Amino acid sequence: MIDIVAITPLFSISLILALSCYLVLKSGEISFGQQAFFGAGAYAGGILTTMFGWQLVPALILSAAAGAVSAAIIGVSLCRVSGFRFTLMTLVLGEFAKEVFVKIEWRSVADGRAVGPEGPLGFSGIDYFYNHGIQHGMQAAIASGLAILCVVGVWLYGRTDPGRRLIAVAGDPVLAASVAINPIRTRLLAFTSAGAVAGLGGGLFAHQATYIEASNFSLMVGVHAVAYTLLGGLASVLGPVAGTTLDIVFLEGLRVVGAYRMVAFGSLIVLMLILWPRGLIGTRSGGPP
Amino acid sequence: MLQTAIEGLAYGGLYALLGLGFFLTYGVLRRIDLAYGTVIMTSVYLGAMIASGLGLSWPAVFALTLTVGIPLSLLVAYIAFVLVRHDARFSMAATLGIWMALEELILQSPGRGRGQSVTNPLQDQSLWAWGLQIRIDHVLILALSLVTAVLIARFLAMSRVGRAIRVSAYDPTIAALLGISHRRMLVIATIIASLVGCIAGWSFAMAQSAIDLHFGMWATVKGLVILVLGGTQSIVFIVTAALGLGVAERVGSEVIGTGYRDLVGYGLILLLLACEPFLRRDESQPGDGR
Numbered sequence: 218m219i220d221i222v223a224i225t226p227l228f229s230i231s232l233i234l235a236l237s238c239y240l241v242l243k244s245g246e247i248s249f250g251q252q253a254f255f256g257a258g259a260y261a262g263g264i265l266t267t268m269f270g271w272q273l274v275p276a277l278i279l280s281a282a283a284g285a286v287s288a289a290i291i292g293v294s295l296c297r298v299s300g301f302r303f304t305l306m307t308l309v310l311g312e313f314a315k316e317v318f319v320k321i322e323w324r325s326v327a328d329g330r331a332v333g334p335e336g337p338l339g340f341s342g343i344d345y346f347y348n349h350g351i352q353h354g355m356q357a358a359i360a361s362g363l364a365i366l367c368v369v370g371v372w373l374y375g376r377t378d379p380g381r382r383l384i385a386v387a388g389d390p391v392l393a394a395s396v397a398i399n400p401i402r403t404r405l406l407a408f409t410s411a412g413a414v415a416g417l418g419g420g421l422f423a424h425q426a427t428y429i430e431a432s433n434f435s436l437m438v439g440v441h442a443v444a445y446t447l448l449g450g451l452a453s454v455l456g457p458v459a460g461t462t463l464d465i466v467f468l469e470g471l472r473v474v475g476a477y478r479m480v481a482f483g484s485l486i487v488l489m490l491i492l493w494p495r496g497l498i499g500t501r502s503g504g505p506p
Numbered sequence: 507m508l509q510t511a512i513e514g515l516a517y518g519g520l521y522a523l524l525g526l527g528f529f530l531t532y533g534v535l536r537r538i539d540l541a542y543g544t545v546i547m548t549s550v551y552l553g554a555m556i557a558s559g560l561g562l563s564w565p566a567v568f569a570l571t572l573t574v575g576i577p578l579s580l581l582v583a584y585i586a587f588v589l590v591r592h593d594a595r596f597s598m599a600a601t602l603g604i605w606m607a608l609e610e611l612i613l614q615s616p617g618r619g620r621g622q623s624v625t626n627p628l629q630d631q632s633l634w635a636w637g638l639q640i641r642i643d644h645v646l647i648l649a650l651s652l653v654t655a656v657l658i659a660r661f662l663a664m665s666r667v668g669r670a671i672r673v674s675a676y677d678p679t680i681a682a683l684l685g686i687s688h689r690r691m692l693v694i695a696t697i698i699a700s701l702v703g704c705i706a707g708w709s710f711a712m713a714q715s716a717i718d719l720h721f722g723m724w725a726t727v728k729g730l731v732i733l734v735l736g737g738t739q740s741i742v743f744i745v746t747a748a749l750g751l752g753v754a755e756r757v758g759s760e761v762i763g764t765g766y767r768d769l770v771g772y773g774l775i776l777l778l779l780a781c782e783p784f785l786r787r788d789e790s791q792p793g794d795g796r
Contacts, residue, residue: 247595297783301538304598305730306779312727313772320769436723440602447599476614483607490590490600 258419284416339430450496518752543725
């Protein structure tokens with residue numbers, strides 16, 4: 218059987234990142250760069266708790282803010298392009314961000330020992346959970362709580378005005394513009410929100426992992442998050458949940474296919490796209506985004 | 507400085523080959539194949555592994571690479587672009603799935619994803635000209651890529667099949683009316699793209715005397731970047747962009763230090779991409795270019 222306490226944080230973090238991709242996919246674009254905002258959140262959160270002795274909650278809020286701000290900056294240009302160029306730009310962004318993370322070096326002394334990111338050596342000693350006596354069960358509860366918060370938040374986003382405008386813009390930007398919806402602003406808002414979600418996930422990841430380095434935020438991380446969403450479907454926020462569950466719980470947790478997990482996962486995506494392109498949680502009428 | 511620039515030209519030649527592969531798949535066929543680099547890596551990797559297992563020499567590596575690479579590319583193209591046919595973005599996502607599966611298969615292969623050595627017959631052989639040391643294999647790579655580029659350009663512009671491919675990519679219905687088999691043209695173009703990719707992968711492995719898992723993603727990213735810098739209109743632009751990037755990367759890393767090469771490289775490309783939508787005023791509405 219699976220160890221629920223052990224797998225919940227991994228599941229929650231993967232789900233939060235998938236939700237970030239889901240928001241971007243809802244605007245009709247594929248982003249392979251959400252791991253950049255995930256990383257920004259991770260470094261921001263880690264620095265705040267280890268180097269400045271912040272509490273977890275404000276640090277996580279700042280993680281989300283770091284993700285949102287970086288997404289908003291690149292979004293100003295990114296939300297003006299679409300299709301292949303959008304995807305490519307996010308891909309370059311992801312690789313660029315990884316190179317930036319390698320260069321982050323900022324050491325200081327806290328509680329009598331040197332802390333902070335050490336450039337290529339990574340950022341170790343983010344042991345907030347350990348220092349505050351937060352056990353594994355509690356960590357799992359925090360992680361799943363944040364994941365549920367994100368699911369509800371993204372669900373609400375789709376239910377309110379900005380979400381509806383986003384669907385309109387994804388469907389037909391020209392038509393949306395003719396009914397006084399600003400396509401760029403609508404997409405920018407969604408992209409910034411997606412950045413905030415990814416940043417929050419990153420903050421959680423940094424504290425869960427206690428050690429982060431640039432290779433934690435490689436292209437494959439972003440690609441996986443997109444794959445979860447496509448696997449699950451875009452019809453509702455349950456899509457990313459289903460996709461993440463399939464990979465983390467069945468392939469990783471139960472080790473159904475042993476070491477060939479990625480082969481199974483990759484083939485599964487291809488098979489789904491051939492046989493059931495709307496994903497596990499599909500719509501009855503609506504086609505692809 | 508000049509020395510580094512010459513080395514950069516050899517890398518530029520490799521980039522040009524990768525860019526040409528993407529030019530054929532995206533520029534001509536309008537297909538986004540993110541598994542391109544991984545398929546090349548898999549072919550060269552398996553080629554090198556089999557050749558070293560059987561004790562064969564370097565020409566056999568190339569033959570084996572092609573034997574694996576061309577059928578594999580056709581299979582990937584069939585799965586991702588024929589079986590998955592709903593949406594271009596879905597096909598792109600399918601190539602991602604293939605990419606993940608192939609990389610893992612290489613990790614689980616007897617080679618365990620470790621670097622496979624490839625013997626380089628021209629290792630340490632250099633020319634000396636005007637006080638500069640020029641590696642012969644670098645010269646060959648550059649020549650090979652330029653010849654390939656000219657051949658592909660000639661092929662697409664002049665030959666019957668090349669023109670048929672362009673018609674077929676432009677509009678399958680018109681192609682059918684002209685008696686051109688759309689499917690056959692796609693197969694031929696895929697084979698050529700695969701061939702170019704295999705040449706690139708093999709010559710890279712020779713120049714480095716090894717091939718490893720990282721080559722796949724690296725090749726895909728570089729190829730896409732060249733495609734963006736060079737555009738999809740002309741092979742001359744692709745080759746120019748590739749050579750320019752190769753030289754700029756090498757010279758740049760000498761000026762600012764190797765550690766910052768990728769940071770500066772990706773940063774500049776990102777900046778270029780980010781400025782572009784503000785420069786073309788007339789068609790900057792989102793929704794086009796799909």
